[in-house]
Amino acid sequence: MTTHVVSLFLPYTVDFHESKSNQTSPQRPAPPKLADLDRKPSVSSSIRSKHDEQPVSLLKRAPPSHIQLPKTPMRMLELEDIFTPGQPSAATHFPKPADPRGLVRSDAHVPDWGASGLFFNQPQSRAEPTPPDTILEYAKAQERAQAQKERMKAPQTGKPTTDPRWATEYTVVPAVQGNGGLSNAVRAAIDNKSIKDVLTVGLIGFPTDSLNEEKKNEIYEKLEEEHEALTVFVSDKDFDGHYAHYCKTILWPVFHYIIPDHPKSKAFLDHSWVFYVKVNQAFADKVVKGYKRGDIIWIHDYHLCLVPQMIRQKLPDAQIGFFLHTAFPSSEVFRCLAARKELLDGMLGSNLVAFQTPEYAHHFLQTCSRILSVEATEDGVQLENRFVNVWSSPIGIDPRALALAREEPEVLEWIQTMQKRYEGKKVIVARDKLDSIRGVRQKLLAFELFLNKNPQWKDKVVLIQVATSTTEDTELAATVSEIVTRIDAVHSTLTHNPLVFLRQDIAFSQYLALLSIADALAITSLREGMNLTCHEFVICQDGRASTKKHSPVILSEFTGSASIFEGADLAVNPWDYNNIAEAFRIALEMTDEEKERRYAKLRNMVMHHTGDFWVSNLSNHLAKVHEEQFKRDTMSIPRLSSNNLARAYENSGKRLFILDYEGTLAAFGSVSNTILTNTERVVDVLNDLVADEKNAVYVMSGLTVQGTELVFDRIRGLGLIAENGCFYREGYSDDWTQFPDEEKTVKWKESVKPILQYYVERVEGSWVEERHCSLIFHYERTHDNESSSRHAGDCANHINDACEQQRVKAIPSKDSVIIEPVDFDKGTAAQHIFSRYPESARPDFLFVAGNDRSDEGVFRWAKQLKDKGTVTNVQTVTVGDRNSVALSTLTNGTTGLLSALAKLAKIHTSS
Numbered sequence: 001m002t003t004h005v006v007s008l009f010l011p012y013t014v015d016f017h018e019s020k021s022n023q024t025s026p027q028r029p030a031p032p033k034l035a036d037l038d039r040k041p042s043v044s045s046s047i048r049s050k051h052d053e054q055p056v057s058l059l060k061r062a063p064p065s066h067i068q069l070p071k072t073p074m075r076m077l078e079l080e081d082i083f084t085p086g087q088p089s090a091a092t093h094f095p096k097p098a099d100p101r102g103l104v105r106s107d108a109h110v111p112d113w114g115a116s117g118l119f120f121n122q123p124q125s126r127a128e129p130t131p132p133d134t135i136l137e138y139a140k141a142q143e144r145a146q147a148q149k150e151r152m153k154a155p156q157t158g159k160p161t162t163d164p165r166w167a168t169e170y171t172v173v174p175a176v177q178g179n180g181g182l183s184n185a186v187r188a189a190i191d192n193k194s195i196k197d198v199l200t201v202g203l204i205g206f207p208t209d210s211l212n213e214e215k216k217n218e219i220y221e222k223l224e225e226e227h228e229a230l231t232v233f234v235s236d237k238d239f240d241g242h243y244a245h246y247c248k249t250i251l252w253p254v255f256h257y258i259i260p261d262h263p264k265s266k267a268f269l270d271h272s273w274v275f276y277v278k279v280n281q282a283f284a285d286k287v288v289k290g291y292k293r294g295d296i297i298w299i300h301d302y303h304l305c306l307v308p309q310m311i312r313q314k315l316p317d318a319q320i321g322f323f324l325h326t327a328f329p330s331s332e333v334f335r336c337l338a339a340r341k342e343l344l345d346g347m348l349g350s351n352l353v354a355f356q357t358p359e360y361a362h363h364f365l366q367t368c369s370r371i372l373s374v375e376a377t378e379d380g381v382q383l384e385n386r387f388v389n390v391w392s393s394p395i396g397i398d399p400r401a402l403a404l405a406r407e408e409p410e411v412l413e414w415i416q417t418m419q420k421r422y423e424g425k426k427v428i429v430a431r432d433k434l435d436s437i438r439g440v441r442q443k444l445l446a447f448e449l450f451l452n453k454n455p456q457w458k459d460k461v462v463l464i465q466v467a468t469s470t471t472e473d474t475e476l477a478a479t480v481s482e483i484v485t486r487i488d489a490v491h492s493t494l495t496h497n498p499l500v501f502l503r504q505d506i507a508f509s510q511y512l513a514l515l516s517i518a519d520a521l522a523i524t525s526l527r528e529g530m531n532l533t534c535h536e537f538v539i540c541q542d543g544r545a546s547t548k549k550h551s552p553v554i555l556s557e558f559t560g561s562a563s564i565f566e567g568a569d570l571a572v573n574p575w576d577y578n579n580i581a582e583a584f585r586i587a588l589e590m591t592d593e594e595k596e597r598r599y600a601k602l603r604n605m606v607m608h609h610t611g612d613f614w615v616s617n618l619s620n621h622l623a624k625v626h627e628e629q630f631k632r633d634t635m636s637i638p639r640l641s642s643n644n645l646a647r648a649y650e651n652s653g654k655r656l657f658i659l660d661y662e663g664t665l666a667a668f669g670s671v672s673n674t675i676l677t678n679t680e681r682v683v684d685v686l687n688d689l690v691a692d693e694k695n696a697v698y699v700m701s702g703l704t705v706q707g708t709e710l711v712f713d714r715i716r717g718l719g720l721i722a723e724n725g726c727f728y729r730e731g732y733s734d735d736w737t738q739f740p741d742e743e744k745t746v747k748w749k750e751s752v753k754p755i756l757q758y759y760v761e762r763v764e765g766s767w768v769e770e771r772h773c774s775l776i777f778h779y780e781r782t783h784d785n786e787s788s789s790r791h792a793g794d795c796a797n798h799i800n801d802a803c804e805q806q807r808v809k810a811i812p813s814k815d816s817v818i819i820e821p822v823d824f825d826k827g828t829a830a831q832h833i834f835s836r837y838p839e840s841a842r843p844d845f846l847f848v849a850g851n852d853r854s855d856e857g858v859f860r861w862a863k864q865l866k867d868k869g870t871v872t873n874v875q876t877v878t879v880g881d882r883n884s885v886a887l888s889t890l891t892n893g894t895t896g897l898l899s900a901l902a903k904l905a906k907i908h909t910s911s
């Protein structure tokens with residue numbers, strides 16, 4: 001049984017060896033020297049263009065002098081060398097470069113696709129540059145792209161040419177792309193034997209158009225055989241459209257509450273959607289090809305939302321989990337996506353859709369109910385013929401491995417150096433990707449405010465902000481640069497710079513040292529799925545005696561981590577600069593006792609929510625829900641055996657029948673009450689059953705009391721349950737019992753009616769049916785079903801949000817939304833009927849028949865009577881082919897059920 005861990009990038013990539021022919025090829029830049037760094041940097045600080053085969057020297061990326069680390073003349077040489085991060089490389093990024101499974105930084109923040117040539121010798125993308133801002137320019141770019149494609153074709157074959165430079169030998173190395181948190185968690189789980197036989201599936205981390213087929217095959221086989229990794233190859237163009245365009249300009253911002261509606265933005269042009277679909281399909285095909293019966297498939301993150309459904313189409317029984325690492329926005333934001341339905345359907349191909357926090361899971365459930373008009377419960381989403389579980393479990397880090405890495409000599413050296421460098425100062429640290437959601441701009445503005453408001457701290461505090469990766473958002477880069485310059489100009493003195501802003505990454509060992517010596521960490525993301533940097537901070541702060549700090553964490557309340565730290569952090573609203581500025585002050589002035597109190601809680605959380613625990617937790621939950629769903633699947637529900645039933649019937653002394661009407665005893669159109677069969681046969685069969693004095697027979701219906709009487713008054717002795725369990729009447733009585741409180745019913749109806757009215761006015765042809773204890777919003781007669789069903793979903797959500805306190809729920813179905821009490825259903829009515837029997841005179845035979853969601857409660861109730869042994873013979877049967885908790889199924893519909901009941905009734909006649 002193999003676990004397929006499917007994520008956009010593999011934890012491996014390859015570093016090509018330099019060949020003779022490569023000597024004319026671009027050379028990777030040498031690490032910058034001090035003398036070079038002293039030169040004025042180029043104005044353009046961008047990393048090499050991903051479309052440019054020539055790497056741009058990193059010297060060009062060196063931060064402008066005013067944002068470099070402070071220079072202390074006497075020790076300048078030594079310190080400069082130490083603090084200038086230099087070129088990131090495999091050697092600096094990972095503590096053990098030889099071991100591709102070694103620990104990596106959890107929040108990797110690696111450079112863009114195609115820029116990994118900075119770290120390794122790898123080809124660059126052949127995809128055309130990102131389309132420019134106007135449609136006209138876009139069209140021109142398309143023409144250029146076509147022309148380039150033609151040029152790249154070999155004259156004889158017409159196929160794209162490959163590049164002989166990449167036919168050389170290579171070494172498999174740890175990838176710089178990918179989700180570090182995921183890699184660490186999986187590695188820890190393997191080490192701790194929480195999972196075994198893991199097969200990773202993903203891209204290789206660099207553009208592969210330049211590689212010939214032979215090389216691709218060779219790499220594929222090597223990774224499969226030696227590293228249990230299946231490589232997905234996609235063309236540079238497809239990947240660029242998928243990742244740089246659809247993922248980065250549409251999904252990433254929307255999932256973090258930024259709706260790309262800039263007038264120049266092409267975010268909602270659907271040209272990139274096709275690439276998203278294509279790349280997702282390539283992943284699904286790869287998984288399907290490598291799948292063996294019984295395997296487990298875990299798909300990770302927003303890059304691959306469509307993969308679960310694509311796999312499900314080919315492997316209907318596979319065990320599939322989907323985990324979203326980012327935030328999931330509120331339905332108001334998600335509904336802005338043009339492909340909203342496709343994305344939700346894609347994720348719902350899984351057995352389990354899991355999120356970092358209960359809040360994201362809740363948003364997902366609400367979004368499904370609103371956009372797909374499906375029933376969403378606390379546990380998941382009920383689809384037409386499948387239940388999909390929805391859950392949350394926060395990812396964590398590998399504290400043990402990190403604590404070991406933290407004690408490596410190189411890290412300890414860095415700690416010492418930095419302690420010396422910042423002696424007598426308080427240091428606030430941060431490492432974030434410089435993009436619009438990480439709140440770096442907000443943090444800097446708040447720091448400026450803090451310095452203005454607290455001059456006493458001016459020459460005693462330093463904020464070291466590492467801003468990784470270049471950003472294509474030039475506006476953001478310019479704004480941030482301006483703020484940095486302003487802080488420097490106003491607050492720097494001859495001997496002190498309060499801000500060190502590094503617009504490039506630092507080595508892993510430097511990162512660990514930075515976290516270790518800090519007096520506070522500041523994370524101000526506007527939204528973030530989790531943020532594992534703060535978990536790593538907590539562990540780094542707990543070094544040996546001289547390096548033990550236990551400093552506080554300033555953390556945006558909009559991160560997943562904030563929800564698990566439960567107030568042990570200094571929570572801030574990143575939009576409130578005063579709030580962050582104040583948090584800086586509180587952190588710096590915090591007493592040791594307060595630090596310890598908070599730290600103990602933080603550490604406890606980090607040690608409990610580990611990556612290994614997350615992997616096991618998810619695996620166990622997926623196995624559990626898969627089994628439950630499998631049991632519910634009609635294929636696993638045995639057919640009702642009429643012989644066994646007859647035998648049990650014959651041998652019993654007292655029998656109780658609880659039979660649903662609509663869709664069970666009689667074929668039924670919809671909630672619009674179209675009974676499609678003649679009720680004569682039903683009446684005859686029920687009359688025969690009731691005639692046996694050993695039998696107590698109840699019919700359950702969604703109809704009103706009057707409606708139920710109209711159909712069944714002819715059958716003397718028949719008990720009735722009306723309005724889905726809100727009313728009941730004993731067999732030989734004319735009196736009905738109403739379960740829900742009348743006053744409360746009137747009250748909730750008063751609050752729901754105006755909401756329904758709002759939607760009736762907007763959905764032409766819709767109407768509201770009022771029953772005594774329920775309301776039904778009907779839209780079966782509307783023309784535009786798509787829009788009506790969207791409104792119905794909104795309507796259900798609106799009511800569920802507004803009326804939660806009143807204990808009512810709105811359940812959307814195909815052409816209606818029913819609003820009924822939470823506390824009373826067919827199950828509670830059945831329980832009431834059963835409780836009226838004295839213990840000594842209880843039935844020893846119970847038969848329940850139903851056909852839809854509203855009958856599941858009675859099935860469950862009956863099953864627990866069987867499990868506890870309260871009733872000897874319990875049979876529950878679902879009519880039709882839906883998933884159910886019923887113990888048996890009858891696929892030949894109402895006819896089959898009536899025949900079975902008629903057969904039982906005959907037993908009486910002939911006995």
Ligand SMILES: O=P(O)(O)OC[C@H]1O[C@H](O[C@H]2O[C@H](CO)[C@@H](O)[C@H](O)[C@H]2O)[C@H](O)[C@@H](O)[C@@H]1O
Binds near residue numbers: 528530
């Ligand atoms: O930049 P991408 O390739 O699109 O990847 C997005 C980010 O993925 C990882 O972060 C996400 O997962 C982390 C672990 O679950 C979580 O802490 C974080 O909040 C998520 O956004 C990765 O760590 C980032 O570097 C990527 O930018």
